[in-house]
Amino acid sequence: MAASPEQSPGDVVLRVEGLRKHFTTPGGFRRQPVVVRAVDDVSFDLARGETLGVVGESGCGKSTVARTLMRLDEPTAGRALLDGADVFAMGPRELRRARRRMQIVFQDPYASLNPRMTVEEIIAEPWDIHPEVLERRERPERVRALLESVGLRRDHAERYPHQFSGGQLQRIGVARAMALEPEVLICDEPVSALDVSVQAQVVNLLEEIQARLGIAYIFIAHDLAVVRHLSHRIAVMYLGRIVEIGPEAEISEAPRHPYTKALLSAEPRLDLDAESDAAPRQRILLGGEVPSPADPPSGCRFRTRCWKATELCAREAPPLTADPESRSRPPRLVACHFPESDAGS
Amino acid sequence: MSDPAATPVAAAAEAVQVRRRLPLWRLLVRDRFALVAAFWLALLVVCMAFGPELLGKAATALDLRARNTPPGSLEKGWLAVLGTDALGRSMLARLVVATRNTMAVALTAITLALLVGGLLGMIAGYVGGWSSHLIMRGADVLQSFPSLLLAVVVLYVLEPRVSNLVVVLAVTRLPVYVRVARAEVLEIRERLFVQAARALGGGRRHILRRHIAPVVAPTLLTILTVDFAVVMLAESSLSFLGIGIQPPEITWGLMVAQGRNHLAVAWWLSFLPGLAIMLAAMSANVLSSWLRTVGDPSQRWRLEAPRGER
Numbered sequence: 001m002a003a004s005p006e007q008s009p010g011d012v013v014l015r016v017e018g019l020r021k022h023f024t025t026p027g028g029f030r031r032q033p034v035v036v037r038a039v040d041d042v043s044f045d046l047a048r049g050e051t052l053g054v055v056g057e058s059g060c061g062k063s064t065v066a067r068t069l070m071r072l073d074e075p076t077a078g079r080a081l082l083d084g085a086d087v088f089a090m091g092p093r094e095l096r097r098a099r100r101r102m103q104i105v106f107q108d109p110y111a112s113l114n115p116r117m118t119v120e121e122i123i124a125e126p127w128d129i130h131p132e133v134l135e136r137r138e139r140p141e142r143v144r145a146l147l148e149s150v151g152l153r154r155d156h157a158e159r160y161p162h163q164f165s166g167g168q169l170q171r172i173g174v175a176r177a178m179a180l181e182p183e184v185l186i187c188d189e190p191v192s193a194l195d196v197s198v199q200a201q202v203v204n205l206l207e208e209i210q211a212r213l214g215i216a217y218i219f220i221a222h223d224l225a226v227v228r229h230l231s232h233r234i235a236v237m238y239l240g241r242i243v244e245i246g247p248e249a250e251i252s253e254a255p256r257h258p259y260t261k262a263l264l265s266a267e268p269r270l271d272l273d274a275e276s277d278a279a280p281r282q283r284i285l286l287g288g289e290v291p292s293p294a295d296p297p298s299g300c301r302f303r304t305r306c307w308k309a310t311e312l313c314a315r316e317a318p319p320l321t322a323d324p325e326s327r328s329r330p331p332r333l334v335a336c337h338f339p340e341s342d343a344g345s
Numbered sequence: 346m347s348d349p350a351a352t353p354v355a356a357a358a359e360a361v362q363v364r365r366r367l368p369l370w371r372l373l374v375r376d377r378f379a380l381v382a383a384f385w386l387a388l389l390v391v392c393m394a395f396g397p398e399l400l401g402k403a404a405t406a407l408d409l410r411a412r413n414t415p416p417g418s419l420e421k422g423w424l425a426v427l428g429t430d431a432l433g434r435s436m437l438a439r440l441v442v443a444t445r446n447t448m449a450v451a452l453t454a455i456t457l458a459l460l461v462g463g464l465l466g467m468i469a470g471y472v473g474g475w476s477s478h479l480i481m482r483g484a485d486v487l488q489s490f491p492s493l494l495l496a497v498v499v500l501y502v503l504e505p506r507v508s509n510l511v512v513v514l515a516v517t518r519l520p521v522y523v524r525v526a527r528a529e530v531l532e533i534r535e536r537l538f539v540q541a542a543r544a545l546g547g548g549r550r551h552i553l554r555r556h557i558a559p560v561v562a563p564t565l566l567t568i569l570t571v572d573f574a575v576v577m578l579a580e581s582s583l584s585f586l587g588i589g590i591q592p593p594e595i596t597w598g599l600m601v602a603q604g605r606n607h608l609a610v611a612w613w614l615s616f617l618p619g620l621a622i623m624l625a626a627m628s629a630n631v632l633s634s635w636l637r638t639v640g641d642p643s644q645r646w647r648l649e650a651p652r653g654e655r
Contacts, residue, residue, distance in 0.1 A: 070544045092548075099546035111537035115643055116559055125555070129547045160642040176541070 013216050014046040014069075014102075014184050019078035021061070021068050036294045038064040040240040042078075043320075045330070046184065049214040053231030053248070055224055055263065057290055061240040062220045063107075066188040069218070070104050071095060082184070100130055103177035107189040109169035113161045119172055120157040123147070126179040133180060146175040150205060167198035171205065178209065186218045191226060203230055224267050228252050236260045239301040240293050242320065246332025256323055256332070256339040259302050262286050300337065308338045372639060372648045379635035382628035389625060392444035400438040405593065408433035413611045428613045430604075436617055439595060443618070447596040450507065451576045454514035455569050462519045463565050466526025467553055471534055481527070484520040492517035493582060500588040510589055514576050521572070522565055529561045563637040570633045574626035597621050 019042040027033035039061040046052050054062050068075040071087065080087040087098055106112040113122050123143045127134045134142060144154040150171040161169060170190060177185055187206065191199040203226060210217060221227045227234060228248055235245040236259065244257040255261040262284040286305045291297055299317050303309035318337045325341065326332040373380055397404075408429065416428035416436065427436040465484075469477040487495075496513045503509045533539060534557065542552050581598020583589030590596050597618040604614030638644045 072540055072543060096546040096548075099544065104541070104544045106537050106541060108537055112541050114538040114556055116641065118642075125542065125547075126545045128555075129542075129545050129551060162643040173541075176545075180545070 011048045012045045013048045013083060014218075015079075015081040016045075016065075016069070017043050017079045017081070019043065019065065019068060019080065020076045021064050021073060022076045034294050036292075037240050037296065038293055039068065039075075040293075040296075042237075042240075042242055044235055044242065044245060046216050046218060048183070048216055049210065050233065051210065051217040051219055051231045053227035053234045054218060054220045054237060055222065055227050055234065056237035058222060059290060059293070060237045061293070062222075062237055063188050065237075066104060066186045066218065066220055069186060070099075070102065096130075100133065100180045101182050102184045102186070103180060103182040104186040104188060105170070105173050105177050105190045108193050109166050109173050110161070110193075112173055113169060113176075115161050117160075118157065119143075119147070119159055119161070119164075122161070122172060123157075123176050123179055126176060130180060142179075146178060147172075149178075149209075150175045151201075165198075166194050167201060170194060170202050174202075174205065174209070178213075181213070182215065184216050184218070186220070188220050189222070190219075192221065192223065199226065206230065224263055236263065239291065239296055241301060241335065242333075243302065243335045244333065245320070246323070246326060246334075247328045250326060250328060250332050254340070256334040256341075257302075257336045258284075258306050258308055258340070259286075261340060300335075310337070312337055369639065373635070376635055376648060378631050382631040382635075385624060385628040386632060389444055389448065392441045393448050396441040396444050400435075400441050404434060404438040404442040404595070406434065413607070415611070416613050416617070427617055428611070430614055431607055431611070436613065439600065440597070440617060440621055443595040443597050443600060446507075446590060446594055447577060447580075447598065447622075450511055450514070450580050450590070450596065451573060454511045454576050454580075455518060455572045457511065457515035458518040458572070459522055459565050459569050461515070462522025463526045463561065465519075466523040467530050467557060467561065469523065470527040470530025471549060471553055471557065477527075480523060484523045487516065488520040492579070496579070496583055497586065497588065500583065505583075505588040505591065507590065510580065510583065513583075514579055517579070518572055518576060521568060525564060525568060526561050529564055530557055533557050533560050559640075563633075563640060566633045567630070567637065570626060570629035573629050574622055577622045577626075 019039055020037070021039040023036040023038055025034040025036070042061070042065060044052065054065065056062050064073065067073045069080055069087070075088050078088065082098055082101060085094070085098070087095070087102070090098055117125075120140070120143050123146055124139050127139055140157075143157050147154060147156055152168060152171055152175075156164075156168075161172070164172070173190075190206070191202050194202060206217065206219075207230060209215065217230070219227060219230055231248045233246060234248050234251050235242050236251070236257065237243065238259050244251065244255070244260045251260060252264060255264050265282065265284045284307075288305045291301070291304055297304050297314070299315050300306070300309070300313040301317070303313040306313065316337070318335045320333040320335045322331040323334050323339065373383060410433065412429065412431055412433045414429040414433075416426065418426070427440065429435055430439070465480050469480040495517060499513050500509060534552075536556075539552055539556050542556055547555070577596075577598050578601075579598075580589055580596060581602050584591075584596065584599040585602035590599055592599070600618035601615045601622075604611070604616075604618070607614050635648075638648055
């Protein structure tokens with residue numbers, strides 16, 4: 001397998017520009033079609049071997065980003081440059097080749113494996129689709145090697161999915177995704193359906209694979225703790241947009257966007273050193289409901305639940321701009337008219 | 346990670362693993378109903394293969410002294426054990442000889458309906474768009490038209506040959522398979538493992554063959570076994586009207602129809618071929634349900650587990 005690639009910030013493997021996915025409900029007699037802007041202008045870079053965590057409430061468009069990047073749903077607009085080639089503009093043949101470089105692990109391990117196929121057939125399916133990758137006679141051995149590399153036994157190959165636990169199934173899902181040796185692995189809430197104890201095992205497995213093969217991850221989750229543990233950079237999404245994106249350390253130390261701050265404050269934490277010096281963390285409870293992406297608020301989308309919102313926020317949507325205090329390159333970006341500052345919070 | 350074999354669930358899985366090695370015929374022996382059904386169908390296959398050659402003469406030999414002998418006695422020879430018809434012909438011989446025609450017509454018709462209907466339904470379900478509209482409206486038209494009327498019209502216009510009969514019967518059964526296949530596909534195509542196959546780069550044909558057909562096939566097979574009897578009786582109605590199988594060729598359906606005239610004095614003339622139709626259809630049904638269980642990895646243990654553990 002490929003050696004771990006050089007890791008430099010400029011080495012972008014996937015660049016997403018202006019991704020939009022709008023769903024249109026069918027119109028009818030005296031009924032206007034409704035446009036749901038599930039993902040509205042999302043852009044980010046993914047460096048080789050890096051993990052980008054994507055967090056946000058359910059319904060914020062995280063999974064839609066994953067599905068459109070894999071072209072399981074067709075994007076409405078935007079570009080996704082995989083080493084310079086636009087995945088969204090590819091024809092069937094090019095796309096087929098691109099899929100060898102970009103893979104996905106789904107949330108529900110029970111549903112994502114065909115119950116009528118043996119584990120061996122499941123893990124070998126990628127090679128049935130891309131027969132040029134691996135010679136037929138080498139496949140049985142490679143299946144078993146992959147099983148071992150995800151912490152299962154060689155003889156598990158002959159079994160069926162119903163004979164495994166959720167965590168084991170997710171390992172099989174990871175092994176299937178790894179069969180094509182992709183450069184980018186999209187993990188769409190891969191541990192949300194698992195028990196907490198099993199979550200840690202799968203997360204560790206993903207970390208170990210990355211360390212060994214230098215794969216870039218887009219790791220989607222609603223559990224901030226898991227994302228923070230695994231990610232080099234974090235993107236926070238709200239109602240189809242990225243509100244803040246930057247290095248994990250900067251964001252969890254000092255969130256700039258009020259929504260990020262609220263998310264972080266909601267995270268349960270053992271404050272063992274609470275009495276020493278750190279100021280007691282205040283929990284921010286957001287009022288109200290997430291607005292419908294079919295009818296988002298004017299200006300800043302978060303303003304209806306933001307304690308800092310002013311008239312300006314209702315009038316003008318804040319663009320993603322570089323945080324002047326950011327020490328990282330590329331700098332952290334925040335979409336807020338009144339970002340928190342190191343001094344202020 | 347701890348050794349998976351240490352947990353009870355994994356240990357149970359281990360046990361299943363060991364049992365899975367049983368060959369198919371051992372599984373069949375364990376299920377008595379399926380075994381009987383399989384034997385009956387095998388007997389029918391033998392009748393189909395050799396019946397007309399062995400008993401063809403006996404089936405047409407008249408014996409006017411032994412007219413309408415009731416079944417259940419060996420006085421008039423072993424051929425009359427199931428009784429004789431109004432012309433003194435052996436019912437047993439006629440039933441055996443009719444197997445070939447009956448099966449040839451009914452089996453070919455429903456197999457044709459299943460293959461064509463299943464394929465059209467899968468296309469309508471997976472590809473969608475205008476092809477789906479075209480296929481489904483076609484099915485609507487076929488279904489809203491009384492099938493017997495359709496058959497009568499077609500067989501009057503064309504000549505009542507066996508091949509035409511088969512095609513007409515297949516066409517009238519088509520909509521059921523189209524609809525069921527489409528409905529199943531619509532559900533399966535949204536399953537995550539199909540999405541995963543798409544993400545891997547699998548094309549339509551790969552997904553239809555690998556993931557969708559194996560799920561749709563057992564359902565269609567079950568419908569087929571029910572249709573078996575329906576088609577045999579439809580064929581008998583057409584034969585009764587004189588546009589199906591032409592005497593002296595015989596089928597079970599035709600025998601039911603012919604026995605109708607003598608129902609008051611000789612019930613067995615219609616009852617026995619009717620029974621043959623029912624038994625054949627039921628055996629096919631039982632065996633297909635057994636096959637369905639065997640083919641489903643998460644159900645197969647029901648057959649593998651020793652009796653009492655089920």
